[in-house]
Amino acid sequence: MTALRAEQVSVVFPSESGEVHALDNADLSISEGEFVVALGASGCGKTTLLNLLAGFLQPTQGRISFGDREITGPGADRAVVFQKHALLPWLNVLDNVAFGLMLQGVPKAKRYATARHFISALGLEGFESKAIYELSGGMQQRVGVARALAADPEVLLMDEPLAALDALTRERVQEILLKAWSESGKMAFFITHSVEEALFLATRIILMSPRPGRITHVYETEFSKQYLKTGNSREIKASREFIDMREDIMRRIQGDAG
Numbered sequence: 001m002t003a004l005r006a007e008q009v010s011v012v013f014p015s016e017s018g019e020v021h022a023l024d025n026a027d028l029s030i031s032e033g034e035f036v037v038a039l040g041a042s043g044c045g046k047t048t049l050l051n052l053l054a055g056f057l058q059p060t061q062g063r064i065s066f067g068d069r070e071i072t073g074p075g076a077d078r079a080v081v082f083q084k085h086a087l088l089p090w091l092n093v094l095d096n097v098a099f100g101l102m103l104q105g106v107p108k109a110k111r112y113a114t115a116r117h118f119i120s121a122l123g124l125e126g127f128e129s130k131a132i133y134e135l136s137g138g139m140q141q142r143v144g145v146a147r148a149l150a151a152d153p154e155v156l157l158m159d160e161p162l163a164a165l166d167a168l169t170r171e172r173v174q175e176i177l178l179k180a181w182s183e184s185g186k187m188a189f190f191i192t193h194s195v196e197e198a199l200f201l202a203t204r205i206i207l208m209s210p211r212p213g214r215i216t217h218v219y220e221t222e223f224s225k226q227y228l229k230t231g232n233s234r235e236i237k238a239s240r241e242f243i244d245m246r247e248d249i250m251r252r253i254q255g256d257a258g
């Protein structure tokens with residue numbers, strides 16, 4: 001099975017006060033159908049790891065590969081969704097979602113059909129011809145995710161994409177994202193500071209700690225699969241297993257920060 005891999009990866013940044021060991025000997029492998037979430041205190045190297053997987057950054061040591069290919073730069077096989085969406089304000093929703101396909105040279109009728117499919121999957125039906133500024137923040141983030149999915153990448157890389165949303169919208173977008181991801185069968189790597197969000201979305205959580213940035217703990221989780229089966233997020237988040245794992249993770253993160 002094709003996997004996106006970081007093998008014994010370290011990143012050292014030069015700085016005025018000496019070197020910053022942003023990442024130290026990180027090992028990670030993401031396979032098809034996996035939703036890996038990175039959690040950890042500020043500065044533990046989460047974004048550095050995402051930038052390596054995206055090909056925006058080269059490791060100081062170690063290797064990043066996708067299948068049998070080494071990754072040396074960005075590619076259409078890996079789409080990135082940022083905290084602040086990077087939508088094109090002069091295009092409407094439909095054209096924003098279809099944008100990647102236009103760059104790939106996909107004919108108009110086909111790219112619009114694909115874009116409409118993902119607009120509907122992200123719950124944005126009826127907003128196709130709206131301008132970006134007419135949408136709420138949560139809707140704009142969903143357009144960003146729809147655009148990433150429509151370009152049909154093999155991997156979705158997401159850096160705190162829901163952090164700016166209010167609590168209720170954030171939960172709703174998590175549910176929509178999980179369904180869209182599950183239907184697409186893509187690999188996902190997602191960064192968040194919210195332990196609850198990580199537990200709800202992930203099939204696997206990697207816990208990281210700073211100075212130097214390290215992967216210190218890995219949790220295999222079943223809550224996202226349960227949600228996809230039952231559709232009842234409240235019941236899952238209120239369950240004993242969910243709360244116990246949340247507290248265990250919180251204790252470890254607080255230990256790292258203190």
Ligand SMILES: Nc1ncnc2c1ncn2[C@@H]1O[C@H](COP(=O)(O)OP(=O)(O)OP(=O)(O)O)[C@@H](O)[C@H]1O
Binds near residue numbers: 041044
């Ligand atoms: N381009 C750079 N030059 C120098 N230092 C950097 C650079 N990028 C990141 N760092 C440092 O590397 C460390 C890891 O940063 P990174 O952004 O990966 O952490 P993070 O876990 O994503 O943090 P946050 O949760 O605050 O976004 C930090 O100490 C940061 O200051």
